[in-house]
Amino acid sequence: MADCFNIKDLDLYYGDFKALKKVNMDIEENKITAFIGPSGCGKSTLLRSLNRMNDLIEGCRIEGSIKLFSEDIYGKDMDVTLLRKRVGMAFQKPNLFPMSVYDNVAYGPRTHGIKGRYELDEIVETSLRNAAIWDEVKDRLKKSALGLSGGQQQRLCIARALAVNPEVILLDEPTSALDPISTGKIEELLMTLVNKYSIIIVTHNMQQATRISDNTAFFLQGEVVEYSNTEKLFSMPENKKTEDYITGRFG
Amino acid sequence: MTIKKNKIKEKIFAILTWGAGILSIVVLLYIIGFILYKGVPYIKPSLFSLKYTSENVSLMPALISTIIMTLMSLLIAIPFGVFSAVFLTEYAKSGNRFVKIVRVTTETLSGIPSIVYGLFGMLFFVTFLNWGFSILSGAVTLAIMILPLIMRSSEEALSAVPDVFREGSFGLGAGKLRTVFKIVLPAAAPGIFAGIILAVGRVVGETAALIYTSGTVAQIPDSPFASARTLAVHMYSLSGEGLHMGEGYATAVVLLVLVIGINALSAFVAKRIGGYGKDK
Numbered sequence: 334m335a336d337c338f339n340i341k342d343l344d345l346y347y348g349d350f351k352a353l354k355k356v357n358m359d360i361e362e363n364k365i366t367a368f369i370g371p372s373g374c375g376k377s378t379l380l381r382s383l384n385r386m387n388d389l390i391e392g393c394r395i396e397g398s399i400k401l402f403s404e405d406i407y408g409k410d411m412d413v414t415l416l417r418k419r420v421g422m423a424f425q426k427p428n429l430f431p432m433s434v435y436d437n438v439a440y441g442p443r444t445h446g447i448k449g450r451y452e453l454d455e456i457v458e459t460s461l462r463n464a465a466i467w468d469e470v471k472d473r474l475k476k477s478a479l480g481l482s483g484g485q486q487q488r489l490c491i492a493r494a495l496a497v498n499p500e501v502i503l504l505d506e507p508t509s510a511l512d513p514i515s516t517g518k519i520e521e522l523l524m525t526l527v528n529k530y531s532i533i534i535v536t537h538n539m540q541q542a543t544r545i546s547d548n549t550a551f552f553l554q555g556e557v558v559e560y561s562n563t564e565k566l567f568s569m570p571e572n573k574k575t576e577d578y579i580t581g582r583f584g
Numbered sequence: 585m586t587i588k589k590n591k592i593k594e595k596i597f598a599i600l601t602w603g604a605g606i607l608s609i610v611v612l613l614y615i616i617g618f619i620l621y622k623g624v625p626y627i628k629p630s631l632f633s634l635k636y637t638s639e640n641v642s643l644m645p646a647l648i649s650t651i652i653m654t655l656m657s658l659l660i661a662i663p664f665g666v667f668s669a670v671f672l673t674e675y676a677k678s679g680n681r682f683v684k685i686v687r688v689t690t691e692t693l694s695g696i697p698s699i700v701y702g703l704f705g706m707l708f709f710v711t712f713l714n715w716g717f718s719i720l721s722g723a724v725t726l727a728i729m730i731l732p733l734i735m736r737s738s739e740e741a742l743s744a745v746p747d748v749f750r751e752g753s754f755g756l757g758a759g760k761l762r763t764v765f766k767i768v769l770p771a772a773a774p775g776i777f778a779g780i781i782l783a784v785g786r787v788v789g790e791t792a793a794l795i796y797t798s799g800t801v802a803q804i805p806d807s808p809f810a811s812a813r814t815l816a817v818h819m820y821s822l823s824g825e826g827l828h829m830g831e832g833y834a835t836a837v838v839l840l841v842l843v844i845g846i847n848a849l850s851a852f853v854a855k856r857i858g859g860y861g862k863d864k
């Protein structure tokens with residue numbers, strides 16, 4: 334099985350503060366990889382460096398390398414626009430634009446130059462079907478997306494990310510603001526999406542990590558303490574700190 | 585004991601606040617009533633004739649000039665104001681020296697009395713650039729006067745747009761330009777619009793800055809370099825001459841209706857601000 338990301342000796346600084354320390358990770362293709370760890374340990378930071386969303390933060394700089402299918406994403410010839418098309422993202426809180434359901438989903442493809450009416454219609458429908466929300470919104474495509482429930486909005490955010498046909502999807506605590514039923518729906522969705530996409534998810538919910546992920550990385554103060562098969566990490570952690578964390582004996 | 589005292593205090597305070605409220609409403613109603621009482625009898629069709637003569641002091645040319653003046657000054661001030669605000673919120677790095685200078689300057693400019701703008705306009709546009717007393721000199725002067733207002737309100741509206749919208753757009757591969765035009769500006773539009781309407785209110789009500797720049801000719805201007813008077817200046821002239829006080833009041837009625845209309849519109853728009861982020 335190929336890797337989608339190869340992260341090598343990655344250090345990341347916010348100004349003088351070193352948020353990631355010597356991170357080395359190979360992330361497998363068509364798998365769900367979970368990032369767990371206490372608050373402030375650098376999970377979001379690593380996730381956001383995978384599609385260079387950290388570029389937007391003043392004073393943020395990195396050392397080391399990240400390769401996406403063996404292409405250096407911080408290399409000179411890397412087109413950030415194209416990178417973000419290939420590596421899509423959904424955030425903790427649904428952040429739909431104040432426009433219609435249709436326009437939200439069509440925003441990405443339009444950004445990348447798709448203008449044809451029929452082509453867009455088709456992309457929108459397929460993305461919504463793939464995100465398992467088509468039936469709920471098909472009668473209100475032209476209405477504002479902000480009238481939907483939180484869970485629906487989050488799935489619509491995923492549909493919006495799918496619409497640019499990415500290879501990898503990054504999710505930063507996508508269910509932390511949702512009720513258990515909506516959470517279940519999203520987990521189900523991710524398990525079907527993983528056949529076509531590589532998925533990386535940050536979660537504070539360890540049950541969620543065990544339910545859906547293939548591999549898990551445990552972070553502590555900017556370091557990856559342990560990274561392995563999810564089942565193994567949760568049943569036979571090698572590191573004492575990992576064990577403390579997953580058994581809840583940790584601050 | 586203390587409870588009783590508190591109760592009395594509360595009563596007094598309630599009476600005071602109610603009193604203040606009622607007093608200001610009464611004063612307002614009195615002014616409006618006074619203007620209507622004095623002005624309405626003079627509102628006749630002849631007051632709306634296209635030509636102003638010394639017998640028939642028609643307000644129609646002034647009304648048309650007001651509209652032209654408003655449109656011209658907005659045409660100049662909106663692009664400058666909105667795009668400066670976009671630069672300040674979206675492009676300039678926070679803590680940038682230049683940004684601070686611009687902020688201090690706009691704040692200072694918004695506190696300057698309008699007569700000062702008028703004098704500046706007269707020295708610079710009327711005399712130095714030799715545009716004469718003209719609707720152009722007036723409009724540019726007013727544009728400078730309302731620029732800080734439009735900039736400030738646009739800046740506020742733009743920074744009120746949640747960052748998660750920008751992130752969402754960048755995350756889909758959109759560039760800065762697309763994000764600003766397709767996501768940020770539309771989301772900020774109601775706030776920007778409310779600022780523009782306030783600016784219109786100031787233009788419509790302005791006299792001091794105009795008397796020295798666009799002059800007081802009471803005909804419909806036939807070119808940007810023609811002198812013209814707005815309704816407010818018209819009123820000022822009529823009451824200064826003292827020969828047509830009734831018509832002056834009638835003009836005040838028209839101006840009042842105009843201003844109330846503008847305020848109603850801005851209240852309506854303001855209600856919709858922040859509509860994004862919330863439902864519907």
Ligand SMILES: Nc1ncnc2c1ncn2[C@@H]1O[C@H](COP(=O)(O)OP(=O)(O)OP(=O)(O)O)[C@@H](O)[C@H]1O
Pocket residue numbers: 347350352370371372373374375376377378379390
């Ligand atoms: N923009 C920023 N500027 C400066 N420091 C930052 C910035 N973003 C994050 N940090 C710091 O970097 C560290 C890692 O933050 P990060 O958001 O990656 O943590 P996290 O593991 O995602 O935490 P959480 O579970 O609370 O989301 C924290 O100490 C945080 O304070």
Ligand SMILES: [Mg+2]
Pocket residue numbers: 376377378505535
């Ligand atoms: Mg986080």
